[in-house]
Amino acid sequence: MKVFASIVVSSLLGLAKLANSISTNVLPSPVWQAGEYTIHETCNASQTFQLRRGLYDMMLLAEHAKAHILEHGNSSEIYVKYFGAAPSNEPAGWYDRVINANRSDVLFRCDDPDQNCATQDGWGGHWRGSNATQETVICPLSFQLRRYLEGICSFGYTVAGSPTNFYWGSDLLHRVFHVPRISLGLVEHYTESYEEVLALAIEDPSLSIIDSDALQYFALEVFSYIVFPGEGCPGEAPVPTPAPAPSSTASAAPSQTSSASDSCHTHADGFVHC
Ligand SMILES: *[C@@H]1O[C@H](CO)[C@@H](O)[C@H](O)[C@H]1NC(C)=O
Ligand SMILES: *[C@@H]1O[C@H](CO)[C@@H](O)[C@H](O)[C@H]1NC(C)=O
Ligand SMILES: *[C@@H]1O[C@H](CO)[C@@H](O)[C@H](O)[C@H]1NC(C)=O
Numbered sequence: 627m628k629v630f631a632s633i634v635v636s637s638l639l640g641l642a643k644l645a646n647s648i649s650t651n652v653l654p655s656p657v658w659q660a661g662e663y664t665i666h667e668t669c670n671a672s673q674t675f676q677l678r679r680g681l682y683d684m685m686l687l688a689e690h691a692k693a694h695i696l697e698h699g700n701s702s703e704i705y706v707k708y709f710g711a712a713p714s715n716e717p718a719g720w721y722d723r724v725i726n727a728n729r730s731d732v733l734f735r736c737d738d739p740d741q742n743c744a745t746q747d748g749w750g751g752h753w754r755g756s757n758a759t760q761e762t763v764i765c766p767l768s769f770q771l772r773r774y775l776e777g778i779c780s781f782g783y784t785v786a787g788s789p790t791n792f793y794w795g796s797d798l799l800h801r802v803f804h805v806p807r808i809s810l811g812l813v814e815h816y817t818e819s820y821e822e823v824l825a826l827a828i829e830d831p832s833l834s835i836i837d838s839d840a841l842q843y844f845a846l847e848v849f850s851y852i853v854f855p856g857e858g859c860p861g862e863a864p865v866p867t868p869a870p871a872p873s874s875t876a877s878a879a880p881s882q883t884s885s886a887s888d889s890c891h892t893h894a895d896g897f898v899h900c
């Protein structure tokens with residue numbers, strides 16, 4: 627019996643060894659290494675340096691957002707705030723695409739091929755849309771305005787009260803969500819203000835998980851709690867108003883949060899820029 631038992635044990639060990647050798651030596655690794663996002667030669671050395679730093683910040687936001695979702699799912703208050711009752715696989719998947727999807731033809735450039743930097747007041751950059759669907763132009767203004775994540779919760783920034791393009795990381799998250807190679811053409815703009823993001827999570831969470839702004843706000847809020855545990859800088863979350871009165875609010879002074887939406891516009895052809 628003892629002999630039999632030891633045969634069983636050794637063959638089990640043999641199996642384990644075999645399984646180990648299969649996974650490490652025989653089969654190719656299922657994880658392919660996504661390369662860096664490509665920065666065009668029209669960006670000079672300093673711009674390239676800044677964009678690389680910004681893209682690193684974008685990855686950092688996406689990594690923490692994905693990890694938070696995988697760890698806490700919908701038991702996270704932050705999750706429910708931005709994605710309501712939606713299943714958590716999809717937003718985690720979007721962040722994963724930012725980090726790991728094949729981006730070989732995704733391009734950031736610093737020239738102004740469509741003349742939008744030169745002609746559109748206040749543009750920090752734009753997706754090239756039908757002119758070059760995997761390409762993003764970064765205008766000179768971005769290099770003046772965007773901040774790095776080391777400054778999270780600083781300079782008066784709060785998640786609820788500041789525009790999502792305050793930081794390079796979230797601005798670039800927004801920009802890659804326009805690029806079909808990353809977003810599959812599914813992530814879109816469904817909201818125009820922080821209040822609308824919160825309301826959408828209650829009314830139609832199936833849209834929240836493909837709303838570019840909800841995905842940005844969630845990542846920023848999660849990161850703010852990474853840097854300031856137990857505290858973050860969520861800011862004052864206004865009570866969601868599911869049915870905003872059409873005209874009565876028009877005369878009200880614009881709130882600080884509206885600057886987030888003012889910096890983004892959707893055109894009739896679906897082309898969105900900030
Ligand atoms: C790089 O580009 C920036 C922004 O356009 C410009 O201010 C700077 O002078 C350029 N640097 C060099 C060394 O060309
Ligand atoms: C959380 O997700 C589980 C499935 O994983 C689901 O059964 C539950 O209803 C969800 N809760 C909320 C509050 O959405
Ligand atoms: C990535 O996508 C390109 C086409 O966009 C394709 O040629 C390439 O084989 C894909 N895979 C890798 C590992 O680059």
Ligand SMILES: *[C@@H]1O[C@H](CO)[C@@H](O)[C@H](O)[C@H]1NC(C)=O
Pocket residue numbers: 739740742753754755756757897
């Ligand atoms: C595409 O190029 C045309 C011609 O240069 C230009 O008028 C148009 O604004 C460009 N589209 C975008 C989305 O920039």
